[in-house]
Amino acid sequence: MQIYDNPSRDRWEELLQRPASDLGKLEATVREVMNRVKEEGDAALREYTARFDGVELDDFSVPAATVEAAADQVPDDLKRAIQTAHDNIETFHRSQQTQVEEIETMPGVRCWRESRGIDRVGLYIPGGTAPLFSTVLMLAVPARLAGCREIVLCSPPDRQGNIHPAILYTAHLCGVTRIFRLGGSQAIAAMTYGTATVPQVYKIFGPGNAFVTVAKQLALLQGLAIDMPAGPSEVLVCADAGAADAHVAADLLSQAEHGHDSQVVLVTDRREKAEGVWQEVQRQLAELPRRELAAQSIANSFALVFDDWSEAADYVNAYAPEHLILSLADPRSFAGQIRNAGSIFLGYHTPESVGDYASGTNHTLPTYGYARQYSGVSLDSFVKKITFQELTADGLRNIGPAVETMAEAEQLRAHRNAVSLRLRDLPS
Amino acid sequence: MQIYDNPSRDRWEELLQRPASDLGKLEATVREVMNRVKEEGDAALREYTARFDGVELDDFSVPAATVEAAADQVPDDLKRAIQTAHDNIETFHRSQQTQVEEIETMPGVRCWRESRGIDRVGLYIPGGTAPLFSTVLMLAVPARLAGCREIVLCSPPDRQGNIHPAILYTAHLCGVTRIFRLGGSQAIAAMTYGTATVPQVYKIFGPGNAFVTVAKQLALLQGLAIDMPAGPSEVLVCADAGAADAHVAADLLSQAEHGHDSQVVLVTDRREKAEGVWQEVQRQLAELPRRELAAQSIANSFALVFDDWSEAADYVNAYAPEHLILSLADPRSFAGQIRNAGSIFLGYHTPESVGDYASGTNHTLPTYGYARQYSGVSLDSFVKKITFQELTADGLRNIGPAVETMAEAEQLRAHRNAVSLRLRDLPS
Numbered sequence: 017m018q019i020y021d022n023p024s025r026d027r028w029e030e031l032l033q034r035p036a037s038d039l040g041k042l043e044a045t046v047r048e049v050m051n052r053v054k055e056e057g058d059a060a061l062r063e064y065t066a067r068f069d070g071v072e073l074d075d076f077s078v079p080a081a082t083v084e085a086a087a088d089q090v091p092d093d094l095k096r097a098i099q100t101a102h103d104n105i106e107t108f109h110r111s112q113q114t115q116v117e118e119i120e121t122m123p124g125v126r127c128w129r130e131s132r133g134i135d136r137v138g139l140y141i142p143g144g145t146a147p148l149f150s151t152v153l154m155l156a157v158p159a160r161l162a163g164c165r166e167i168v169l170c171s172p173p174d175r176q177g178n179i180h181p182a183i184l185y186t187a188h189l190c191g192v193t194r195i196f197r198l199g200g201s202q203a204i205a206a207m208t209y210g211t212a213t214v215p216q217v218y219k220i221f222g223p224g225n226a227f228v229t230v231a232k233q234l235a236l237l238q239g240l241a242i243d244m245p246a247g248p249s250e251v252l253v254c255a256d257a258g259a260a261d262a263h264v265a266a267d268l269l270s271q272a273e274h275g276h277d278s279q280v281v282l283v284t285d286r287r288e289k290a291e292g293v294w295q296e297v298q299r300q301l302a303e304l305p306r307r308e309l310a311a312q313s314i315a316n317s318f319a320l321v322f323d324d325w326s327e328a329a330d331y332v333n334a335y336a337p338e339h340l341i342l343s344l345a346d347p348r349s350f351a352g353q354i355r356n357a358g359s360i361f362l363g364y365h366t367p368e369s370v371g372d373y374a375s376g377t378n379h380t381l382p383t384y385g386y387a388r389q390y391s392g393v394s395l396d397s398f399v400k401k402i403t404f405q406e407l408t409a410d411g412l413r414n415i416g417p418a419v420e421t422m423a424e425a426e427q428l429r430a431h432r433n434a435v436s437l438r439l440r441d442l443p444s
Numbered sequence: 445m446q447i448y449d450n451p452s453r454d455r456w457e458e459l460l461q462r463p464a465s466d467l468g469k470l471e472a473t474v475r476e477v478m479n480r481v482k483e484e485g486d487a488a489l490r491e492y493t494a495r496f497d498g499v500e501l502d503d504f505s506v507p508a509a510t511v512e513a514a515a516d517q518v519p520d521d522l523k524r525a526i527q528t529a530h531d532n533i534e535t536f537h538r539s540q541q542t543q544v545e546e547i548e549t550m551p552g553v554r555c556w557r558e559s560r561g562i563d564r565v566g567l568y569i570p571g572g573t574a575p576l577f578s579t580v581l582m583l584a585v586p587a588r589l590a591g592c593r594e595i596v597l598c599s600p601p602d603r604q605g606n607i608h609p610a611i612l613y614t615a616h617l618c619g620v621t622r623i624f625r626l627g628g629s630q631a632i633a634a635m636t637y638g639t640a641t642v643p644q645v646y647k648i649f650g651p652g653n654a655f656v657t658v659a660k661q662l663a664l665l666q667g668l669a670i671d672m673p674a675g676p677s678e679v680l681v682c683a684d685a686g687a688a689d690a691h692v693a694a695d696l697l698s699q700a701e702h703g704h705d706s707q708v709v710l711v712t713d714r715r716e717k718a719e720g721v722w723q724e725v726q727r728q729l730a731e732l733p734r735r736e737l738a739a740q741s742i743a744n745s746f747a748l749v750f751d752d753w754s755e756a757a758d759y760v761n762a763y764a765p766e767h768l769i770l771s772l773a774d775p776r777s778f779a780g781q782i783r784n785a786g787s788i789f790l791g792y793h794t795p796e797s798v799g800d801y802a803s804g805t806n807h808t809l810p811t812y813g814y815a816r817q818y819s820g821v822s823l824d825s826f827v828k829k830i831t832f833q834e835l836t837a838d839g840l841r842n843i844g845p846a847v848e849t850m851a852e853a854e855q856l857r858a859h860r861n862a863v864s865l866r867l868r869d870l871p872s
Contacts, residue, residue, distance in 0.1 A: 097849035104549035104843075111547045112557070119539045121532035121804035129540070132783045134817050146855040182853060218817035237661060239673060241817040262865050269858035305857050351832065355560045362834035367862035370835060373850045374843055376549035377831040389562050389646035389669040391829040401819040403805040404779065406790035407798060415532075415802055421525035422801045425610060427574040429732050430697035434795035437690050 017294045018318040021287060022327075031320065032335050034384050035248060035277045039230050046201045046230040053205035058213050064202040069143075071177045076213055078179060078195040086184035098186055101153055101374035108376030109158045112395035124411025131399040133163030134241075136215060138207035139192070140222035143172035143199055147180035148223075150372065154379050154393065155221045156190030162398035167192045168207060168217055172199020200224075204231035208240055219243075221380065221393065243393055247384025250279030251368055252337035254328065254350065255289055259343035259364060264289075265296035267341050268317065269310055270369050276312035281335065282319040283328050290319035329353035338383035339368045358387045409442050445722045446746040449715060450755075459748065460763050462812050463676060463705045467658050474629045474658040481633035486641050492630040497571075499605045504641055506607060506623040514612035526614055529581055529802035536804030537586045540823035552839020559827040561591030562669075564643060566635035567620070568650030571600035571627055575608035576651075578800065582807050582821065583649045584618030590826030595620045596635060596645055600627020628652075632659035636668055647671075649808070649821065671821050675812025678707030679796055680765035682756065682778065683717055687771035687792060692717075693724035695769050696745065697738055698797050704740035709763070710747040711756050718747035757781035766811035767796045786815045837870050 023031060052060040058076075066072050087095070118128040139155045141148055152169070159167045169192045171179050179197055187195055196214055198206055204224075208231075210216030219241040220232055229246040236242050251271035255264045268280045284290050297314060301307050322328040329350060332340065336356035344350055347362035354360065358381030359371055372379045380393035407415070416435045423431035451459060480488040486504075494500050515523070546556040567583045569576055580597070587595045597620045599607050607625055615623055624642055626634055632652075636659075638644030647669040648660055657674040664670050679699035683692045696708045712718055725742060729735050750756040757778060760768065764784035772778055775790035782788065786809030787799055800807045808821035835843070844863045851859035 093849050094853050097846035097853075100550075100843070100846040101850065104553065104555075107549045108547050108555045111545060114542070117539060119536050119804065121535045122528075125532065125798070125803050127532075127536045127804045129822070135783060146853075148854060150850060150854060233665060236664065239812070239814065245667060260865075260869060263862065263869070266858060266862040266865050270856070270862045273856060273858045300858070300861065303857075305855065310858065347834070354830070355563060356828070357830055359831040359833070362832060365835045365837050365840045365866060366833055367866060369847055369851055369856075369859040369862045370553070370840070370843055371831075371833055372859060373847045375553050375833045375835070376547065376555045377833050381831075382828075384667070386667065387828065387830075389828065391827075392831060394557070394829065394831075396824065396829075399819075400784070400810075400815065400817065401822065401824075402782070402785050402815075403787040403799075403809075403820060403822075404790060405787070405794055405799050405803045405805050406775070407793045407803070409793050412793045412798070415528070415798055418525035418528040419797055419801045421521050422529065422578060423797055425522050425525075425574075426576060426578060427733065428698070428701055428797075429734065430694060430701045430728070430738065431797040431800060433728065434691065434694040434698045434797045437688075437694050438793060438795060441688060441691070 017297065017314065019287065019290045019321065020318060021321045022323055023320060028331065028334060034279060035316070037247065039226055042226055042230045046227055046234060049201045050205040050208065050231060050234055053202055053211065054209040057211035061198060061202055061206055061211060064200070065173070065198065068200050069172050070175045071173050073173065073177055073197060076196045076198050078184065078197060083184045083188045083195060086181035086188065089181035090185045094182065098149065098153070098189065101150070102157060102189060104374055104376035105153055105157045106161065109161050109395045122411065122414050124408040125405070125415050127403065127405045129401045129403050131401050133165065133399055134218050135164065136166040136168065136217040137164045137398060138217035138220045139167065139169045140203060140220065140224055140228060141169060141171040141183055142224050143174065147182045149182040149186040150379065151222060152183055152186040152190060156187060156192050158393065158395045159398050160191040162395055164398055166194065166215060168194045168196070168215055170196045170198040170203035170207065173197035201227040201231035204228055204235055208235040208238055243380060243397060244382050244390045245386055247386065248277040248279060249274045250337055250383055251339040251341060252281040252283060252332060252335060253341040253343060254283045254332070255293065255343040256285055256345060257289065258345050261292040261296045263364070264293045264343055265300050267367055268297055269300055269304065270367070271339065272310040272313040272317065273304060273306040276309055278313040280313055280317035283332065284319065284321055285323060285325060287321050290321060325350060326353065332357070336385045336387040338381045338387060341368055356387045358382045358392050412438055413442065445725065445742065447715065447718045447749060448746060449749045450751055451748060456759065456762060462707060463744070465675065467654055470654055470658045474655055474662060477629045478633045478636065478659060478662055481630055481639065482637040485639035489626060489630055489634055489639060493601070493626065496628050497600050498603045499601050501601065501605055501625060504624045504626050506612065506625060511612050511616045511623060514609035514616065517609035518613045522610065526577065526581070526617065529578070530585060530617060532802055532804035533581055533585045534589065537589050537823045550839065550842050552836040553833070553843050555831065555833045557829045557831050559829050561593065561827055562646050563592065564594040564596065564645040565592045565826060566645035566648045567595065567597045568631060568648060568652055568656060569597060569599040569611055570652050571602065575610045577610040577614040578807065579650060580611055580614040580618060584615060584620050586821065586823045587826050588619040590823055592826055594622065594643060596622045596624070596643055598624045598626040598631035598635065601625035629655040629659035632656055632663055636663040636666055671808060671825060672810050672818045673814055675814065676705040676707060677702045678765055678811055679767040679769060680709045680711060680760060680763060681769040681771060682711045683721065683771040684713055684773055685717065686773050689720040689724045691792070691795070692721045692771055693728050695795055696725055697728055697732065698795070699767065700738040700741040700745070701732060701734040704737055706741040708741060708745035711760065712747065712749055713751060713753060715749050718749060753778060754781065760785070764813045764815040766809045766815060769796055784815045786810050786820050840866055841870070
């Protein structure tokens with residue numbers, strides 16, 4: 017782990033870089049998958065599932081009986097943990113519901129907003145060695161709270177054609193309405209266009225590999241909404257003298273174990289802290305089951321020493337980290353200076369992993385610098401806010417002349433007429 | 445205007461169609477503009493401005509003195525109207541500010557969200573015959589309220605190299621920080637990549653022609669955010685017996701005059717209403733300055749008669765109109781059934797044009813069916829919401845075991861360690 021001591025600003029640009037991503041080269045392949053699913057529907061899904069997942073499936077949907085039976089295959093302690101996480105996530109996301117507040121902008125002119133759940137949403141849950149039931153919680157809990165009528169979940173089948181029972185169990189707990197054994201870009205294509213089996217959705221959520229990422233981009237160009245652009249996960253840890261080296265090292269490693277392209281940055285106000293943490297990283301790394309993956313991203317990681325914490329805050333804002341851990345004695349005052357981050361973890365007792373699973377905040381967050389312009393997933397991600405306005409006759413009398421003047425200045429006579437004719441017909 | 449009487453559901457699909465858009469054929473042209481601006485910066489901007497706007501410019505930025513002098517060229521009644529609209533828009537968007545609310549999801553586990561303005565936003569204001577100062581209000585007022593530090597505005601110069609004084613005046617009133625005489629896809633390219641003159645922004649807002657639309661899509665794929673996908677403007681008016689034919693006709697025409705591809709739909713519960721409105725449309729149309737444009741979109745418009753208003757509500761939800769005018773005796777009960785719309789105008793005294801200009805709601809709205817999954821522009825569009833969490837030692841004791849269990853089940857040992865090591869080191 018390279019340590020940079022008070023790097024001058026002209027060196028920052030290189031210290032803000034993320035791993036290069038070259039998704040463009042996948043575009044032709046994914047476009048073909050999308051087009052074939054659009055044209056051939058379920059037949060194309062069957063062929064791709066056989067090719068990419070190694071299993072022949074007649075029916076992609078998971079029967080209700082299978083979903084219900086999954087509970088028997090999930091250990092009780094895991095069920096209790098999932099329930100705890102579920103309840104916290106539900107509590108926090110429910111607090112994001114807004115009351116309708118009618119505003120009288122002028123006498124007789126009332127405006128307000130009301131939220132409506134997106135009718136049909138699609139959740140993509142990747143497969144692989146570990147079942148990402150936590151992501152099911154993070155997407156399905158707010159979807160249900162938002163009032164989405166159909167919550168469709170796609171996740172790739174294993175070679176026996178199954179989805180991990182922890183995923184099925186969690187999906188059932190959270191009110192997912194339909195579950196399909198479909199993975200990769202073909203799953204995104206199915207939800208984008210709809211097939212005889214899979215319903216078309218209006219917005220697609222969830223992480224995935226590069227093929228899934230490109231497919232979501234293409235879905236976006238088809239007019240679907242997506243949660244946010246994807247990128248490798250990352251953490252930036254700010255640690256002062258009071259932070260335990262072992263804790264900081266564990267935080268860095270918890271991000272590094274996600275994959276070889278994960279980003280891990282340490283910011284501190286003393287060089288000894290960086291050195292101490294680095295020793296702890298090496299010690300803990302050797303014990304990790306996923307040490308090979310973690311070692312690759314640790315190799316690209318670095319530490320920055322800033323004598324001045326306000327300089328550090330500028331660097332953090334320029335970096336715009338997905339996860340920002342503030343292992344500081346006074347984390348709130350530093351957090352007040354942060355404008356760009358996905359989620360912030362305050363104090364010595366708040367590791368990122370509590371937010372990844374169970375504190376209640378959402379773990380679907382903007383990475384790769386996108387925290388400059390995107391928020392993480394929240395209840396807002398699953399609703400549209402419709403604006404309303406209602407005028408009384410007096411309201412129209414009050415606002416009408418301004419509208420007439422502006423419409424005329426924009427040379428839109430019919431806009432003016434819609435007001436003038438109503439004013440003419442009002443009882444005097 | 446074709447009238448459909450209680451169309452059966454199998455005919456709805458054709459009645460939900462929007463005008464086809466074929467933006468794909470512009471992609472190569474726009475991609476070249478984007479690439480040349482990226483590579484050559486201001487030199488490319490100069491060349492494109494000479495070619496497309498017919499004016500040679502050395503400097504694209506509008507000097508502060510010019511901006512301030514614009515006030516002298518705007519009539520006083522228009523200034524007063526703009527001020528009225530400004531104040532209403534500010535009042536309504538200010539009401540969208542949310543208080544920070546800390547939630548204790550479990551004892552010792554606190555979560556909350558805080559809003560931060562996007563540091564640099566870009567507003568695009570089209571040129572053409574009419575100066576769209578109303579769009580400046582709709583974008584710059586919430587940008588300033590949100591706390592965006594830099595608000596960049598691009599608008600094409602006329603052949604004398606000027607931007608209309610009403611646009612400059614409104615931009616100044618709203619706190620726009622930089623104004624550039626740049627239009628079309630080259631303006632979007634400049635804000636996407638930045639040049640020596642024009643700063644790079646993180647999110648681009650505003651309407652535009654097909655070239656601008658394609659450029660915004662390409663910007664999106666570069667990682668910038670945009671307000672929403674674009675499409676031709678549209679209105680759906682629901683009118684019952686109490687609605688005056690002349691008012692309904694004016695509402696339909698106020699949308700039709702936007703352009704030949706605008707969509708205009710009337711929904712009513714009696715055929716005579718449709719026929720009466722149609723006669724009024726023809727009468728008013730003949731008097732409009734933009735009657736040729738309006739006639740083209742009126743030719744594609746139609747009326748639907750539904751005996752049953754709940755069937756009508758289903759149709760409206762399937763159509764997902766940008767603007768929905770409810771010229772009904774009891775508009776609130778009908779509005780309660782609507783899930784998909786951009787903005788809703790309730791009652792006989794609420795024409796769309798009040799929302800276009802001055803009621804306080806935003807006029808940048810999802811069209812083309814995108815109201816199924818997108819909201820209109822609001823204060824939310826200019827901020828990111830950062831999530832926070834802070835645990836006490838007891839909070840970590842309470843939540844820790846659940847996190848450890850879930851991390852282990854997802855085979856992420858370092859995630860577990862970040863909790864376990866902290867729990868180990870807590871004073872017992």
